[in-house]
Amino acid sequence: MFESLQQNLSSALRSLTGRGILTEANMREGLRQVQMALLEADVSLPVVKDFMATIGQAAVGERILKSLNPTQQLTYVVHQELINLMGPVDHSLHFRGEVSVLMLCGLQGSGKTTTCGKLGRLIKTRGRQPLLVAADLQRPAAIQQLQVLGEQLGIPVYADLNAKDPVTLCQAAVRQAKAQGANTVILDTAGRLHVDAELMDQLTQIDRRIGPDQVYLVVDAMTGQDAVNSAKAFNEALELDGVIMTKLDGDARGGAALSVKAVTGVPIKFVGTGEHLDSIEEFHPDRMAGRILGMGDVVTLVEQAQEKFDKEEMEKQQARLQKGQFTLVDFKKMLGQVGKLGPLQKVMGMIPGMGSLTQMMGDTDAEGEMTRLVGIIDSMTPAERENPTKVIDPSRRRRIAAGAGVQPHEINELVKQFDGMAGIMKKMASMGIMERMKTVRQLQQGGMLNPSARLQSKGDTGKRLTKQERDKLKKKKEREERKKKREDRDKKNKPDDKNKPDDKNKPDDKDKPNDK
Amino acid sequence: MGLFEKFKQGLKKTAQFLNTDIRDIFKGEGRLVDDAFLEEVFEMLVRTDMGIEASKELVADIRESFRARVVQMEEILARIKEKLKVLLAQPAAPIRFAESGPTVIMVAGVNGCGKTTSIAKLSQMFIADGKKVVLGAADTFRAAAVEQLTIWAGRLGAEIVTGPSGSDPASVAHRAVAKTLESGAEVCIIDTAGRLQTQQGLMQQLTKIHRVLGKQISAAPHEVLLVLDATTGQNGISQAKHFTEAVNCTGLILAKLDGTAKGGVVVAIRQQVGLPVKYVGVGEKAEDLALFEPDSFVDALFEDMAGR
Numbered sequence: 001m002f003e004s005l006q007q008n009l010s011s012a013l014r015s016l017t018g019r020g021i022l023t024e025a026n027m028r029e030g031l032r033q034v035q036m037a038l039l040e041a042d043v044s045l046p047v048v049k050d051f052m053a054t055i056g057q058a059a060v061g062e063r064i065l066k067s068l069n070p071t072q073q074l075t076y077v078v079h080q081e082l083i084n085l086m087g088p089v090d091h092s093l094h095f096r097g098e099v100s101v102l103m104l105c106g107l108q109g110s111g112k113t114t115t116c117g118k119l120g121r122l123i124k125t126r127g128r129q130p131l132l133v134a135a136d137l138q139r140p141a142a143i144q145q146l147q148v149l150g151e152q153l154g155i156p157v158y159a160d161l162n163a164k165d166p167v168t169l170c171q172a173a174v175r176q177a178k179a180q181g182a183n184t185v186i187l188d189t190a191g192r193l194h195v196d197a198e199l200m201d202q203l204t205q206i207d208r209r210i211g212p213d214q215v216y217l218v219v220d221a222m223t224g225q226d227a228v229n230s231a232k233a234f235n236e237a238l239e240l241d242g243v244i245m246t247k248l249d250g251d252a253r254g255g256a257a258l259s260v261k262a263v264t265g266v267p268i269k270f271v272g273t274g275e276h277l278d279s280i281e282e283f284h285p286d287r288m289a290g291r292i293l294g295m296g297d298v299v300t301l302v303e304q305a306q307e308k309f310d311k312e313e314m315e316k317q318q319a320r321l322q323k324g325q326f327t328l329v330d331f332k333k334m335l336g337q338v339g340k341l342g343p344l345q346k347v348m349g350m351i352p353g354m355g356s357l358t359q360m361m362g363d364t365d366a367e368g369e370m371t372r373l374v375g376i377i378d379s380m381t382p383a384e385r386e387n388p389t390k391v392i393d394p395s396r397r398r399r400i401a402a403g404a405g406v407q408p409h410e411i412n413e414l415v416k417q418f419d420g421m422a423g424i425m426k427k428m429a430s431m432g433i434m435e436r437m438k439t440v441r442q443l444q445q446g447g448m449l450n451p452s453a454r455l456q457s458k459g460d461t462g463k464r465l466t467k468q469e470r471d472k473l474k475k476k477k478e479r480e481e482r483k484k485k486r487e488d489r490d491k492k493n494k495p496d497d498k499n500k501p502d503d504k505n506k507p508d509d510k511d512k513p514n515d516k
Numbered sequence: 517m518g519l520f521e522k523f524k525q526g527l528k529k530t531a532q533f534l535n536t537d538i539r540d541i542f543k544g545e546g547r548l549v550d551d552a553f554l555e556e557v558f559e560m561l562v563r564t565d566m567g568i569e570a571s572k573e574l575v576a577d578i579r580e581s582f583r584a585r586v587v588q589m590e591e592i593l594a595r596i597k598e599k600l601k602v603l604l605a606q607p608a609a610p611i612r613f614a615e616s617g618p619t620v621i622m623v624a625g626v627n628g629c630g631k632t633t634s635i636a637k638l639s640q641m642f643i644a645d646g647k648k649v650v651l652g653a654a655d656t657f658r659a660a661a662v663e664q665l666t667i668w669a670g671r672l673g674a675e676i677v678t679g680p681s682g683s684d685p686a687s688v689a690h691r692a693v694a695k696t697l698e699s700g701a702e703v704c705i706i707d708t709a710g711r712l713q714t715q716q717g718l719m720q721q722l723t724k725i726h727r728v729l730g731k732q733i734s735a736a737p738h739e740v741l742l743v744l745d746a747t748t749g750q751n752g753i754s755q756a757k758h759f760t761e762a763v764n765c766t767g768l769i770l771a772k773l774d775g776t777a778k779g780g781v782v783v784a785i786r787q788q789v790g791l792p793v794k795y796v797g798v799g800e801k802a803e804d805l806a807l808f809e810p811d812s813f814v815d816a817l818f819e820d821m822a823g824r
Contacts, residue, residue, distance in 0.1 A: 036568055039562055039568055040567070040568055040750060041750075042749030042750050042751070045559055045562055045563050049559075107747065107772075107775070108628070108630070108772065108800075109627070109628025109629060109630055109745060109772070110628060111627065111628055138800070139664070140663070140664045140667035140668060141660040141661075141663035141664035141666075141667055142660070142664075143660075144659070144660035144663045144664075145658070145659045145660035145661075145663075145664075146659075147660075148659035148660050148681075149659050152659075193772075193774060193775045194775065194776070195774075195775055195776060220628065220745070220747070220748075222626070222745070222748050222749060222751040222752075223747050223748065223749060224565040224747060224748055224749025224750065224752075224777065224781065225562070225563050225564070225565050225749065225777075225778075226565070226746075226747045226775065226776055226777035226778075227747075227749075229775075229776045229777075230747070230775070230776070247626070247627060247628075247712065249712060249714070249715075250626070250712035250713065250714050250751065250754075251712075251713070251714050251751065251754050252749075252751040252754075253750070253751075255749070256749070275627070275657075275658075
């Protein structure tokens with residue numbers, strides 16, 4: 001999208017730059033593209049309009065109009081302004097001395113309870129003693145849900161199945177926290193609509209009686225135009241201190257982040273990026289700006305890679321490679337590591353410039369392909385995995401194919417692919433970092449143009465001879481035979497000419513097979 | 517209270533939250549349809565979450581039909597509503613019941629969109645019709661999801677089939693159908709764990725549940741309902757696409773329509789994926805489920821903008 005935005009901008013501006021002058025009127029088409037991109041990303045309309053007004057001023061300013069590349073300059077300004085709007089960041093939870101109270105609120109289904117668990121875990125890893133409070137008395141089994149999460153995390157949960165009033169429950173919870181030595185209380189309140197006066201009033205009651213140190217609004221990243229309405233209402237009722245955006249692991253562009261920040265003015269602290277309890281990250285405006293505009297997010301990818309790749313395993317592999325060892329077992333481990341990063345298309349989408357490739361991939365099932373390869377490797381014996389090229393014969397190939405549920409020729413393809421990779425891997429292990437990068441680049445280029453091609457052709461194994469060599473050898477043999485015949489004939493003709501020719505012939509015969 | 521009344525009630529609250537500028541457009545003796553006017557109409561449409569494409573199309577139609585004329589608000593709105601009503605028109609009967617034997621309904625959606633509550637509401641409706649309902653708690657992943665549905669089943673008087681946490685959801689679904697056949701119930705509703713449509717592994721799991729349902733009753737599931745949160749923006753289209761690819765959805769339940777969100781994305785979904793809305797959720801109680809009526813829905817989309 002960012003790329004298409006840039007393309008649209010270029011085409012809109014190309015005709016203009018030709019004339020040498022860029023005016024506000026000329027700029028309008030470019031700005032319209034920006035506006036559409038933001039609306040498509042679910043940024044609320046009033047926020048988009050304000051944003052466009054700011055950008056509009058910047059866009060007709062001297063800097064852009066006189067720059068050599070107005071398109072780039074404009075996208076830069078848009079990106080920068082998005083970052084400014086969503087920043088500054090403040091990841092601190094502002095803990096106080098004795099007992100800090102954090103309160104989570106939001107619409108139904110925005111992810112409060114899960115976030116409560118995630119925050120609890122995060123706080124615990126920072127050396128504090130959290131207490132989770134099940135203050136959602138509305139939704140059936142919400143209390144049990146928090147209890148299960150607490151159990152999984154080893155974090156105490158304050159709950160009262162018979163409680164009727166969340167306000168008194170929260171008060172009791174804070175007392176309990178002091179009594180049992182917990183220093184951070186997280187209140188998980190019930191989801192409610194911002195237009196439900198009664199329930200909003202209840203929330204203000206909790207706020208007033210407990211006086212939480214921090215009040216966070218939990219917002220679903222998929223929220224559309226309505227984000228401004230709900231965020232505004234919650235902020236008016238509670239004076240929010242921060243926002244936590246959830247479900248950012250999907251393909252939502254998350255324009256709501258901009259909307260919510262714009263109407264509440266409070267920083268976005270964290271983002272939820274998965275269903276697992278460790279899937280919470282600090283919010284970074286620059287990455288979010290890229291996401292809203294559909295630009296790649298390499299930083300997150302690298303971070304994820306570092307986190308998900310098993311460091312020890314990587315080092316082991318590296319060591320093996322340096323010794324020139326690379327087998328199908330290593331290949332499978334590599335596949336597994338890549339798979340951990342998530343759906344390949346998502347991974348590709350995070351790499352700038354790969355966005356369009358993601359679309360091209362379309363129906364090709366990259367995950368399926370990987371599972372298939374792993375299946376084939378799993379169907380092999382250890383010996384076959386160690387040395388597939390030498391060990392696998394047609395009969396073994398048939399057995400592996402049957403085991404993995406694929407066609408025999410697919411085994412060949414895998415082995416060929418592996419052969420190519422193994423060669424490169426071994427070569428790379430002995431290279432310096434610069435050479436390595438160069439090789440990877442070459443690899444990518446080759447791969448892009450012809451993904452199914454073998455990565456490297458097989459060299460001379462020393463077993464087979466070329467046609468010329470075979471011909472040469474044949475001629476030599478014939479020559480020798482002729483010579484022998486001639487000598488035999490001579491012997492018959494001159495029987496008295498003793499053993500001399502025989503002596504000459506014998507060493508010759510011995511030398512020939514080794515002769516090259 | 518009729519559906520339209522319910523909508524109106526909800527939207528009265530909405531009015532407090534909307535700026536008044538849209539209504540101001542049409543003050544006085546009518547407006548000239550020029551670029552500025554069309555831009556304002558576009559903005560009005562975008563606010564409903566119907567998306568840029570659908571909005572542009574409607575604006576183009578207005579431009580063609582009314583360009584350079586002086587118009588009243590009512591004319592323009594009537595035109596837009598008419599177009600939308602034609603687009604959203606659908607047969608009245610929402611659930612396709614099995615010709616003989618029990619009807620199996622599968623419910624899916626992203627996390628927190630309101631699946632379990634919607635299932636409770638559906639059950640309440642079927643039970644009120646005198647049908648016997650079996651629920652299959654196939655959300656074995658989320659903490660206490662099974663308990664949540666069990667509490668509902670107890671309140672509504674539906675039977676429920678559950679499995680231990682973390683067990684294979686397809687096996688729970690299978691047993692739920694078996695239980696339905698055995699007990700002679702008319703309806704079986706399968707709850708599934710919430711999942712984002714981009715999680716391929718989980719989407720495959722959903723496909724498997726769908727497949728397993730068809731093993732005991734060949735036409736099952738008779739309905740696959742995707743629950744969509746009305747506050748969802750353009751991501752709703754991606755949800756509809758991917759879930760339909762995985763389990764061949766037959767319709768939508770538009771949940772949480774009692775807030776200020778208008779749920780306009782269903783217009784884009786109808787256009788691009790073809791899925792009709794079957795029911796709308798308008799509250800937290802079991803009876804807060806209404807049949808989707810395109811005409812009332814379209815009227816409600818612009819309710820706060822037409823009034824003066």
